[in-house]
Amino acid sequence: MIEQAATDFEAVHGARPTGVWAAPGRVNLIGEHTDYNDGFVLPMALPHRVEVAARRRDDGRVRLYSAQGDGTIGDLALDGLAPGVVTGWAAYPAGVFWALAEAGHAVGGADLSFAGTVPTGAGLSSSAALECATAVALNDLYGLGLSAPQLALLAQRAENAFVGVPCGVMDQMASACCTDGAALFLDTRTLEQRHVPLDLEAAGFRLLVIDTRVKHDLGDGAYAALRAGCERAAGLLGLDALRDLPPAGLPAALERLPDDLARLVRHVVTENRRVTEAIEHLDGGRIAALGPILTAGHASLRDDFRVSCDETDLAVEAAVAAGALGARMTGGGFGGSVIALVGADGADRVAEAVRSAFRSAGHADPVAFTAVPSPGARRVA
Numbered sequence: 001m002i003e004q005a006a007t008d009f010e011a012v013h014g015a016r017p018t019g020v021w022a023a024p025g026r027v028n029l030i031g032e033h034t035d036y037n038d039g040f041v042l043p044m045a046l047p048h049r050v051e052v053a054a055r056r057r058d059d060g061r062v063r064l065y066s067a068q069g070d071g072t073i074g075d076l077a078l079d080g081l082a083p084g085v086v087t088g089w090a091a092y093p094a095g096v097f098w099a100l101a102e103a104g105h106a107v108g109g110a111d112l113s114f115a116g117t118v119p120t121g122a123g124l125s126s127s128a129a130l131e132c133a134t135a136v137a138l139n140d141l142y143g144l145g146l147s148a149p150q151l152a153l154l155a156q157r158a159e160n161a162f163v164g165v166p167c168g169v170m171d172q173m174a175s176a177c178c179t180d181g182a183a184l185f186l187d188t189r190t191l192e193q194r195h196v197p198l199d200l201e202a203a204g205f206r207l208l209v210i211d212t213r214v215k216h217d218l219g220d221g222a223y224a225a226l227r228a229g230c231e232r233a234a235g236l237l238g239l240d241a242l243r244d245l246p247p248a249g250l251p252a253a254l255e256r257l258p259d260d261l262a263r264l265v266r267h268v269v270t271e272n273r274r275v276t277e278a279i280e281h282l283d284g285g286r287i288a289a290l291g292p293i294l295t296a297g298h299a300s301l302r303d304d305f306r307v308s309c310d311e312t313d314l315a316v317e318a319a320v321a322a323g324a325l326g327a328r329m330t331g332g333g334f335g336g337s338v339i340a341l342v343g344a345d346g347a348d349r350v351a352e353a354v355r356s357a358f359r360s361a362g363h364a365d366p367v368a369f370t371a372v373p374s375p376g377a378r379r380v381a
């Protein structure tokens, strides 16, 4: 992989890169659609990552190539970058150049060559990985001295304002800040973070990731509508954000809201509670206790937030029926991936049960793999 980004770089740009940087995709263990409500999340980085071989240019141009692209080499002028100007995958790295410039950081051009293993449209944050790989490379190449959370915020700004997806900060924070062997407990209001050790293997468990291969697209308006609904509900309740509604205040708040907003609020408030419960269990070494929390989180996303789909529901049901301790969709929803917590000897059985349920229902074969908590964005060569 590192070889691919570097080899492509030489072929495309005709020189050796200065270095190679990498940023991972993520799964979120619990805390879905809470980040844009100032709430809590608990993601972990995947071993799957985007790598970028890079070197500075001094002529204000960005030349970029991706092994996953259509073979063309993009050539952009830094001073021409503006929201809406760049489309397709190149908008993500271009957005990072734009966000850095907008924030007053002196970045000239660069030659870049990307290669990656994060599946796209699978709810595993390939976009954040692309942004954070670019950000960490430019941070080093230009000696900007920005911290990992600062890079994550710039990457989120690129996605919000340049690409046009109103995402929260979870994915970029996970890709930039996660560490090997730990999940990231993040308060998305204060950005306070804690690395929570998660050695699933030593405890006799596996985290299975099942990509349903139903492509999700957060740019299609549904995500923005949910976010707007949450903000409207917070406004009606006189709150800065739904994070400020404690579980004890939920019944009274629900009575004040129309049903479509009440459902959203119930999900967000109970989901924040599920994150803090999950943390208590992890701190107490009770990994198996996460199972029912995951499954309850899925029910809330399915029935209240309504972002699951037939395939994610079926994957969760089949996984639990085959002995998973718990399972849920992960990420924004409308397709994408499911995670299942399984005993060490149950991973193959659960993956096979999901595959067979998909075949019986006439769905395409899902892709399953076991995930271990992996490091965040950094230089790798």
Ligand code: GLA
Binding pocket: 028, 031, 032, 033, 034, 035, 036, 167, 168, 169, 170, 171, 218, 331, 332, 333
């Ligand atoms: C997407 C967004 C995140 C977050 C999740 C849902 O992954 O990019 O900011 O809102 O959906 O938890």
